[in-house]
Amino acid sequence: MAFDLITRPFWRWPAVFEDDEDWLVPATGTPGGITISEDDKNVFVSASLPGVAENDIDVTFDKGSLWIKGESRQEEENKKLKYYRKATSSFSYRVAVPGELDPNVEPESAYKNGVITVKFTKTPASQPKKIAVRSKK
Secondary structure, eight states, rough: OOOSOOOOOGOOOSGGGTTTTTOOOOSOOOOOOEEEEOOOOOEEEEEEEETTOGEEEEEETTTTTEEEHHHEEEEEEETTTEEEEEEEEEEEEEEEESSBBOOOOEEEEEEEHHHHHHHEEBGGGSSSSOOOOOOOO
């Protein structure tokens, strides 16, 4: 049994389990990613948080870095079938927010359909400026 020095997905590690991978499947229901976008006046950070309640999300912005973290909990019990199930999953996104942000304007956040979006306002100096085109005679 040899261990590779090349990193591999967690469901394929260690190599001793490679013969019986049917039960080794990646976790489902985990957060789906983060997107950073911008327009002329704002920077937007959106994170996918499927199945997470709004009150289980913590958003912190400090020194140009946005941290989104939280936890999802599920609990089931059926006394007729005699089973009890309890599952938790946690997540954490930490990303540097690009651009020159206006320190006088508070960031805004909205949570809808499992996606949280945080909006930052750019400084007026960093916003694009229109330049008039004039022909020389």
